[in-house]
Amino acid sequence: MKLKAMLIAGALSFVPMTAMAADLTIGFSQIGSESGWRAAETTVTKQEAEKRGIDLKFADAQQKQENQIKAIRSFIAQGVDAILLAPVVATGWDEVLEEAKDAEIPVVLLDRTVDAPDDLYMTAVTSDLVHEGSVAGQWLVDETAGEKCDIVELQGTTGSSPAIDRKKGFEQAISGHDNLNIVRSQTGDFTRSQGKVVMESFLKAVGGENICALYAHNDDMAVGAIQAIKEAGLKPGEDIKIVSIDSVPDIHLAMANGEANATIELTPNMAGPALDALEAYLADGTMPPKWIQTESKLYTLKDDNMAIYEMKKDLGY
Amino acid sequence: MTAHVHNTLRRITPQLIILAAVLMLNFMVFPDFFRIEFQNGRLFGNLIDVLNRGAPTALLCIGMTLVIATRGIDLSVGAVMAIAGAVAASLAVDGHGWQVALTGALAVGAICGLWNGVLVAVLRIQPIVATLVLMVAGRGIAQLVTEGTILTFLDPGLIHLGAGTILGIPTPILIWIALGLAVTAAVRKTALGMLIEAIGINESSSRLAGINSRVLIISVYLISGVCAALAGVIVAADIKGADANNAGLWLELDAILAVVIGGNSLLGGRFSIIASLLGALIIQSVNSVILLSGMPPEFNLVIKALIIIAILVIQSPTVKHALYILRASAEPQPAEPIKEAKESPQ
Numbered sequence: 001m002k003l004k005a006m007l008i009a010g011a012l013s014f015v016p017m018t019a020m021a022a023d024l025t026i027g028f029s030q031i032g033s034e035s036g037w038r039a040a041e042t043t044v045t046k047q048e049a050e051k052r053g054i055d056l057k058f059a060d061a062q063q064k065q066e067n068q069i070k071a072i073r074s075f076i077a078q079g080v081d082a083i084l085l086a087p088v089v090a091t092g093w094d095e096v097l098e099e100a101k102d103a104e105i106p107v108v109l110l111d112r113t114v115d116a117p118d119d120l121y122m123t124a125v126t127s128d129l130v131h132e133g134s135v136a137g138q139w140l141v142d143e144t145a146g147e148k149c150d151i152v153e154l155q156g157t158t159g160s161s162p163a164i165d166r167k168k169g170f171e172q173a174i175s176g177h178d179n180l181n182i183v184r185s186q187t188g189d190f191t192r193s194q195g196k197v198v199m200e201s202f203l204k205a206v207g208g209e210n211i212c213a214l215y216a217h218n219d220d221m222a223v224g225a226i227q228a229i230k231e232a233g234l235k236p237g238e239d240i241k242i243v244s245i246d247s248v249p250d251i252h253l254a255m256a257n258g259e260a261n262a263t264i265e266l267t268p269n270m271a272g273p274a275l276d277a278l279e280a281y282l283a284d285g286t287m288p289p290k291w292i293q294t295e296s297k298l299y300t301l302k303d304d305n306m307a308i309y310e311m312k313k314d315l316g317y
Numbered sequence: 318m319t320a321h322v323h324n325t326l327r328r329i330t331p332q333l334i335i336l337a338a339v340l341m342l343n344f345m346v347f348p349d350f351f352r353i354e355f356q357n358g359r360l361f362g363n364l365i366d367v368l369n370r371g372a373p374t375a376l377l378c379i380g381m382t383l384v385i386a387t388r389g390i391d392l393s394v395g396a397v398m399a400i401a402g403a404v405a406a407s408l409a410v411d412g413h414g415w416q417v418a419l420t421g422a423l424a425v426g427a428i429c430g431l432w433n434g435v436l437v438a439v440l441r442i443q444p445i446v447a448t449l450v451l452m453v454a455g456r457g458i459a460q461l462v463t464e465g466t467i468l469t470f471l472d473p474g475l476i477h478l479g480a481g482t483i484l485g486i487p488t489p490i491l492i493w494i495a496l497g498l499a500v501t502a503a504v505r506k507t508a509l510g511m512l513i514e515a516i517g518i519n520e521s522s523s524r525l526a527g528i529n530s531r532v533l534i535i536s537v538y539l540i541s542g543v544c545a546a547l548a549g550v551i552v553a554a555d556i557k558g559a560d561a562n563n564a565g566l567w568l569e570l571d572a573i574l575a576v577v578i579g580g581n582s583l584l585g586g587r588f589s590i591i592a593s594l595l596g597a598l599i600i601q602s603v604n605s606v607i608l609l610s611g612m613p614p615e616f617n618l619v620i621k622a623l624i625i626i627a628i629l630v631i632q633s634p635t636v637k638h639a640l641y642i643l644r645a646s647a648e649p650q651p652a653e654p655i656k657e658a659k660e661s662p663q
Contacts, residue, residue, distance in 0.1 A: 039466065155614055156405075184611055187614035191563040193560065197608075200370075201608035201609060204363055205611065227557070229554065231357070316465065
């Protein structure tokens with residue numbers, strides 16, 4: 001409700017600008033609503049377009065590539081100025097991207113990349129998953145400052161690229177620090193309930209008093225694990241330090257309560273940099289770099305987590 | 318009475334042996350497996366975890382056993398869990414008490430079951446197709462209820478259903494044991510169980526014999542829907558939030574597997590709820606082996622598959638027959654002929 005009011009207010013205040021830039025129409029083919037983060041990305045993309053007075057044509061593909069290809073073809077037929085694409089899979093885009101290129105419509109990839117020749121799209125705005133993992137690892141290196149620390153790890157869905165890359169980055173960051181050891185590592189499927197179940201087994205298999213820190217590949221698993229730690233009679237955030245990735249509202253709430261220690265933001269604002277690049281290109285033909293990396297911002301207990309929670313909770317996470 | 322107990326015991330002996338074997342496997346990978354402590358006001362131990370984490374599958378397989386006994390199948394239970402969890406969470410978020418949230422969720426589960434039952438019994442759509450509709454659509458409905466987010470709630474009463482304890486025992490354990498006993502009593506202390514079996518063996522002749530198969534089939538899907546709703550509430554309460562994307566995902570397959578491990582035929586007919594519940598515990602014990610072994614997660618599904626294949630091979634009629642022949646040839650005196658489950662007198 002609040003969000004709606006904000007959007008309307010935003011729309012009203014930009015009326016003159018809208019009139020000025022009304023000729024800019026951009027199509028956005030979104031994967032669907034697979035997760036809270038995805039929903040937040042959609043919300044933020046709409047906000048960013050609104051802010052710039054861009055007419056955003058939104059197409060929800062419901063997790064199907066054929067729907068995305070249809071949406072892109074319809075954007076081309078409508079003669080949009082540019083296309084934002086969050087591709088559901090990496091392969092099979094060559095033909096439709098070729099069609100967009102022939103129609104001279106620039107395509108910007110959001111959040112994920114594709115296996116296609118890189119002259120078929122203008123740029124890709126993504127976060128660096130390995131970097132996210134290494135920021136988490138580096139935080140723990142600094143936090144422990146050489147003291148011995150046994151770590152348990154909750155991995156993402158086995159075989160998924162975030163799970164592989166976030167594990168890799170973390171291991172790179174802690175390698176060479178002999179005080180840090182991953183003693184158990186198991187998948188929690190990126191979900192709260194599995195995060196809780198697997199943490200329960202860690203607490204028994206290793207012994208809660210022997211675990212110094214938890215690294216979770218996403219915040220949801222950490223939120224589940226916090227409950228398991230509490231039920232085992234330990235204090236999450238104190239007895240067991242918790243670092244995770246994504247920066248969803250609920251982890252900030254946990255941090256505000258002192259139950260988690262750090263999170264690394266996977267920003268839902270991929271559209272901001274993408275639209276900036278597009279506007280620059282359409283204005284004077286400035287070619288952006290092939291890859292725009294978003295910032296992987298570290299939040300700790302020093303930040304005002306309650307305020308961040310309040311700000312983020314209406315984004316649709 | 319003793320004869321009855323004796324029969325039941327004989328029926329569930331294979332499941333008990335398998336469960337004991339898998340629990341021993343747990344003990345081998347983690348020697349402290351059987352240790353149970355009283356800690357922080359609750360029983361604390363791996364065995365308790367198996368009983369507690371097995372609750373959703375156990376609840377699902379109670380309804381699933383009845384549905385399968387009528388020669389049906391219910392693929393929608395995982396999605397119904399997601400819907401029920403979402404409904405309970407949104408009622409709690411709107412400020413209603415846990416009683417209202419629970420009742421609302423169970424009512425929605427009953428409606429989902431009724432929908433399946435009507436498709437199967439009245440419109441005569443094959444169960445696997447009829448319930449596939451809700452399996453696919455249900456998760457979408459749940460997402461509509463939660464508006465695509467993980468809907469978190471703080472109502473202590475509702476949370477108690479999933480994460481609380483009564484006399485130190487986690488509530489979900491008490492819920493599934495109580496419901497299992499209640500449904501078993503309802504079908505075995507009355508003729509209901511026999512009527513359900515009759516439908517599964519031959520629906521036409523059971524109808525000719527005067528059984529109202531339509532009402533009974535609708536009822537079993539309704540029970541399955543309610544069981545799924547209860548499981549959905551427990552799963553949501555456990556994490557204090559309704560996760561429409563993931564709650565109950567693929568759990569319908571675990572529930573069907575539990576029924577099969579329980580020695581029930583997918584072709585309907587005779588059934589045992591207790592054996593299915595043991596099947597659910599066996600599956601959870603296998604999950605426990607995987608978690609406690611500390612193996613890399615890449616091996617999870619391989620280990621699970623190997624153990625399940627071993628269990629099913631041991632139960633296969635051909636292997637049983639081969640064992641019987643071996644035993645018969647070893648013993649000179651004539652052994653009792655084996656009876657096929659469906660042919661034996663009721």
